Amino acid sequence: MVTITDISKACGVSRATVSKALNGAPDIAPKTAERIREQARALGYLPNATARALKMGRSYNIGVLFSDPTGSGITHEYFSQILESVKAEAERLGYDITFISKDLGAMSMDFYEHAKYRSCDGVVIASADFQDPAIIRLAQSEIPTVTLDYTFDSRTSILSDNVRGMEALVRFVYERGHRRLAFIHGEMTSVTQKRVASFKKTCASLGITVPGDFIRPAVYHDPRSSGLATRALLALPEQPTCIFYPDDLSFLGGMSELERHGISIPKDMSVVGYDGIPLSQILRPRLTTYRQGAERMGSEAARLLIEQIEHPDTWLPQSITVEGELLEGDTVRIIG
Amino acid sequence: MVTITDISKACGVSRATVSKALNGAPDIAPKTAERIREQARALGYLPNATARALKMGRSYNIGVLFSDPTGSGITHEYFSQILESVKAEAERLGYDITFISKDLGAMSMDFYEHAKYRSCDGVVIASADFQDPAIIRLAQSEIPTVTLDYTFDSRTSILSDNVRGMEALVRFVYERGHRRLAFIHGEMTSVTQKRVASFKKTCASLGITVPGDFIRPAVYHDPRSSGLATRALLALPEQPTCIFYPDDLSFLGGMSELERHGISIPKDMSVVGYDGIPLSQILRPRLTTYRQGAERMGSEAARLLIEQIEHPDTWLPQSITVEGELLEGDTVRIIG
């Protein structure tokens, strides 16, 4: 391994001088600096991030936390998009990323301890149970954090516009003549609460009455449970004309169930999803859904986290809402 | 930050003693060791991975390389499954993972340099252009590596059983009466070569003649190009009875094209995919496909890499083939 010591010997200067030259310190003679940089290149020198981190107390490494209770984690397209964009933006700014989990090998650590152990400069909490004491401990620690779709007090967060997204979908469906809307929703997280509330509020403001039967629980990213909920809806004496699914993937469960009943989309039943993952637009008919700005959420999270890390003095917590966009698709029929 | 120095003061022993006690060295009196561990716990001590790495020359950190030219990268379900399982196995063995890319921030590095910069103990090369000189440099360096679906000389690799997988699919289709088989394949990587060769060889051994028109190029994970290839097949004077797609996702492009022509699956046309991603079994009809053991490939990759890192003396390069499994699905019709 080539170190600054090797360079200092080759150049006949001290290690301090080499370090300064390589970091562009102003108090080094330009020609000396150039000579040193030349040698460094010639020798194939690479800075050692480990030594630098130890000395500087900065690792240029940020943690990413995907703690999905269901285990689907990064496997889901929405989250892998976020991971991808967090990674891209972090790398653009000179940071590597490390996954934060609990229980590394033999040692049992919680999230906070893991982040400390790896000297993470900050952590993006992308997906987690925000009631988990271990998550709360991390979010309230001295480590800079940014959360996605949840806000801790005095911390930065990136939010998707669940309220507006759901409102847009309801209005879109309403404009096409639908008045009997059913909503299959995911587990009762804060995101779900916002979506359900926005669904009900928008319906109310449009003069639509939603029977209690039309609001049904399921599980995010679990086609099976949405299939069951769909079956329950179909068993009602009076059926909806349009079904809202918790997410695009869950819709697939509903799709199968509808097919099984010989119900065609959108001829006999209209449907909408949520997320707008690429898959939703590959399917035929293209799904009517609301695309969350996953890429932007990820890059904003990385950007704000690093801003906080690098300028702790001028930093203030903030919540950014990333707008999504309605994808019209072809699964909502115009009815009379 | 609590360091071993703090503990040593609190216990009235030297730092060396603390270090030994915490690492379970045999030459420390049991009661002393216990007292020290007690204090460490009481003070909330956490080892500092950075300092340890600098001293020991081992970071307990492995790099993961996903360099997808198409950019789909970890977003594709197959790769995110691999990432997930590499991560899980690495963590089980006490290792964190870091993404290896080129060009971190301002500094321009190639993959090898990035891995060195972060002191990675080894790298899993999960997805890459194996002709890229930067990949070759890494694979031939002193850094332990394991590659997926490609073998470098004297290096460990994890291979999916492309030959057997394709053979199984062809035989399955053959047994159901199909004799006119078309194959839309992905870009000409070594994986593709194996699949194409196995397709042709199995057909030959079954006495099936495959017209040159029936082998058509497309792009992996790109439904559009497979849709176009499907269209081309449908324009032939004599059509196939079964179409093999490059992968499950690409099949969706074919599906749309078939629908557009009013062709129903599997009534009018049989199809098979490749990969066996969860999505393929959510769709209706369930896709006939070959499930690659992505989870096992990832965990084996991590396991063998770490074995090589920890026992460099007794280590020998090896290639492990991970068996997949045919998913029967419902997209191949029995014909006369």
Place this chain on the structure above:
DNA sequence: TTGTATGCGTTATCAT
């Protein structure tokens, strides 16, 4: 059984 001393590669402070 415990402690002393040293160094991993780097940056920062303070002399020169």
Place this chain on the structure above:
DNA sequence: ATGATAACGCATACAA
């Protein structure tokens, strides 16, 4: 403009 020195937190060879 340059260099000597210390320090970051830890592990280890060796001395006591």
